[in-house]
Amino acid sequence: MNILLAIEGAISQGVLWGLMTLGVYITFKILNFADMTVDGSFALGGAVSAILIVKGMNPWLSLIPAILTGMVAGGITGILHTKIKIPEILAGILTMIALYSINIRIMGQANTSLLGESTVISILNGMIGASTNTLALVIGVIVSIIVIAILYWFFGTEVGSALRATGNNEYMVRALGANTDVMKIIGLMLGNGLVALSGAFVAQSQGYADVGMGQGTIVIGLASIIIGEVVFGNRFNFAYKLAAVVGGSIIYRIIIAVVLQLGMKSTDLKLLTAIIVAFALAMPVVSKKVRYTLCVLLVAFMILVTKQIVPILLIVLALIIVKLISSVICKVFQKDESKQEVKGA
Amino acid sequence: MLKISGVTKTFNAGTINEKKALNGIDLHLKPKDFVTIIGGNGAGKSTMLNMIAGVYNCDTGSIVLSNEDITKQPEHKRAKLLGRVFQDPMRGTAADMEIEENLAMAYRRGKVRGLSWGITKEEKALYVEKLKMLDLGLENRMTSKVGLLSGGQRQALTLLMATLQKPQLLLLDEHTAALDPKTAHKVLSITEHIINEQGLTALMVTHNMKDAIRLGNRLIMMHEGRIIYDVEGEEKKNLKVEDLLKKFETVSNGEFANDRMLLA
């Protein structure tokens, strides 16, 4: 069935884009910094990796320069913001715009094809022949586990703690003797390094890098983070939260794949993504009544643009079931904060 | 100990919003001085503390603390010398982090932060001991998020954090003003206890004149960016609230008559 195939592809794409989502999670959620750089650094990672592969570099090795250039891009946004005092959104936009020209310079044109070149996927294919989607999924999962482990370690260190605290309360962090400018720069470098890594993997898996491939990255990242939080809950420990972010990215891709299969125009995707994000951000600030109304409106919108009723309702049902299962699992395992509070008072 | 000489500060200089917040501050503290600071709204009390802490740069003048000229040091550098508690209970702690994580951050004030683990076992035992002293039951809630605590609990925690590494100077800016009277009293007695126990040098802004007289060995009054009154020792002990009110009236021609200080 066509739709199953599409979902399979969506899962592996979701994992590769999940690395990008982790990067956005670091800047947006942990550092509390709305970083627009990512649109540019995603394409930057793809461009650097692709051009180096074409020049003959090992596809795995090409990931390192991709990460490093992404980190430089994030660092520049950080310096524009902290040293030159440019507002964070504008600082990110400046780097992003600059990266558009730079990415074209890197590739010498607007895109670079990897047709016939070796990629991390083709290398693995040579060893254990399987479908491209399966291989991308295997690579994505392994890399995600490694990245989550590293992030879990880093955010537990002294610097990592100071970075988390910076996103929470800058005044306190300065009063306690850490340089919040440096923390922001480190966080932006880390986030954009991951975004560039994701761009490199996506370019290799789709077989080309394109200057426009990063368009809307920040919004897609936010949508995935929010979906992950809604579906898997914002609880347990840090590693669980990071895994939920990747999970959100996978679900986002599945939703997109399904609505496309159901006949939504691909050019309407960005509209749908923007609506999902605006909608999700509205959830915590509006009353319960408005919340339900919005949910119904969103489902109605999806049905309207796809002209399919049953499949959309099935998706909604599936999401509700996943949500219920995850909250049951969490209830079983979590020691409840609110209970703790009553005990202490 | 602390030597502030000729410090001035004008906000928004050259605009219609120009505001001369400090008008030539000279202040000399001896070790273990515990100074209470009073003055009306906008007198420049917070600004003076912020200048010491490095939140703003001095327009003119110098600040020397423990023989170190900190006039031009950035805020995070001089933090190694200073403990700070703010008026707003939200300011001093990170709400989304656990109590023990907040303490671990404070424990590393003035130290280089590296890639070793952010909190160790031995530290946790130390924090339990310290939290017991507050007598708020926080020692049983080490892994609770600070955001779950009440304002008073957060201020007590901030106070503990500010003094976890002994500061050369403790800066308290109306740190009980946002609390209800009972909680304020509790936090104030914890403050007194910690200052006495560690033998700290401290500057405490308060709008409560009784507290200002009762606590500390020295009292200064600020008005329009200047220190207009400075007493210590016996003379301070014998002060009455009425004396302070009279003082206010002479400098302000009665404009303080409806200031919130009267209500305190």
Ligand SMILES: Nc1ncnc2c1ncn2[C@@H]1O[C@H](COP(=O)(O)OP(=O)(O)O)[C@@H](O)[C@H]1O
């Ligand atoms: N960051 C700032 N920008 C502009 N004006 C300020 C700033 N901080 C303080 N002021 C002004 O400086 C004056 C002194 O303020 P402050 O030191 O907060 O007074 P106090 O703490 O004694 O009530 C006030 O007029 C206040 O409006």
Ligand SMILES: [Mg+2]
């Ligand atoms: Mg003040």
